[in-house]
Amino acid sequence: MTEFDQLVAPGYPVFLGSEFKQPEPDKAFFHILPIPLEESVSYGGGTAEGPAAILKASWQLETWDGKSEPSQRGIYTHPPVDVSGTAEQAVQRIAEATTALVKAGGFPVALGGEHTVTYGIIKGLIDAGLDNFGVVQIDAHADLRDAYEGNPYSHASVMKRIVDLDIPVFQLGVRALCREEMDIRKLHGVGHLDADILVPKNIYSIDLPDDFPDYVFFTLDIDGMDPTIFPSTGTPVPGGLGWYQTLALFESVVKKRTVIGMDIMEFSPIDGFHGYEFSAALLAYKMMGIVEREAFRECLNR
Template sequence: MTAELNEEFPIFLGSEIDQADPKQAMFHVLPVPYEKSVSYGGGTANGPSTILNASWQLEKWDGKSNPCDLGIYTCPPVDCSVSSQQVIDNIANATAEIIRNGGIPVVLGGEHTVTYGVIKGLKDAGIDDFGIVQIDAHADLRHAYEGDILSHASVMKRAVDMGIPLYQLGIRAFCEEEMQVREEFGVYYQDADELVPNNINSITLPDDFPQKVFFTVDIDGMDPSVFPSTGTPVPGGLSWYQTLNLFESVAKQREIIGFDVMEFAPIEGFHAYDFAASMLTYKLMGITARSRQ
């Protein structure tokens, strides 16, 4: 063991590696245990610490490479004890600091509202021309949900309102308002009813889609048979390998400037899902690293 597992938020893969210098690490893991607007099952606030703890069971070799050789720095968890707007600002500040250090943010949520703070942070750090690719069961394009514009159901509306191009994958639960927003803002999409029955494992981004991409992964984008450990599961989702392949197809076409893993709600006693969420995070690091070689 190269680090001690004695805190709620241990360093990622701490059984195998030491904490890297933040100015030299490629990947900066940012835990954000924020949960306020969840509308069905809870528990996403426990996602980041659970993923970090489970990462101690990972191998350095991800099946194709050792992503950790490029350096992993685990940031202190974002303070989520303050107001919603202050949490967003805290996330933005932490994300901007990662970018200024030359790192790639790997953000662990928490509810999907967290992604709004990450997007603000990317912009605050001077990255203006980027797009978002989203894996999710839900479109998250409502202007507000239950009167809250900082809701997990509104996070992608906040993004398109900022003029950020969006490509959605695996959506299978949305309302008429969200369909209208898609049309109004020119949102690209391939929904689950196309991707899953046809076993589509890659997409081709439009020529005018930005060269820099932030990729957001909501755990409920995957099928509940893979991840029941989420607050809003929806049947008919993506498989494990389909998710990885779709991410890789984007990484081969564009520069991944960061990604997040949102809405993981651990189920007590079911360690398989904890490990899977941690492995997913590390696999996405590996795909991102190899795409830059």
């Protein structure tokens, strides 16, 4: 068993701490924000354990991601956000942590936790003074219910909370939604390419609408990927995105827009199946690599 000698909190090691010492915050581009919120899960549980599991598995990663070493840009791991109390209180603390991180010049990489977390992050970006950005979402579910089981802070309502803030949303890979969500898509002009288009046609690259903002926050719900890859989530749905397809779709957005942050939500570890934890850590690192390479190319072109 690996001995974690760099901890930001009990049970929370530094991301990739097996390979480098935790840098000073101002020396890091990527800022890992663990957010173990689990308040409104409606099927399987375990999302509260997701961030710590991903951090622990990251100690098994190579720094070379196959194309570059994103860790050279600096990765700083924050202590987990306090998500005690009511969902509204937790969302406010998530927003405050995000605001502080962004104002300090960091690129947020949030690890959840249930998808409600993303609402707090978006509020934090707004409070940090960022505007005119959109959200691109990979997910099995539309998450556009006004409330689920009477809870407006449900993980099934997170994107409705975001469009209520007048933030444009574009959805990828959805394959489970209700009529209410169909109506809300139309009402708020939520763009989408659902799984029944993306997967059978093997689409690896997308073009966002011309009027979609130049700045994008990218949220990835693990259940957006097929359960043959990630059964480790509370609400798996068959017919999801593949591993390479997910990364390629993300890269197509990064190449055509400026991504200002990202998250990975709804990962629920399965006891005895550490491969899924490793896969989630690798997914986060490969996404950081895509961001790092594109940012480096922009610098070269200036």
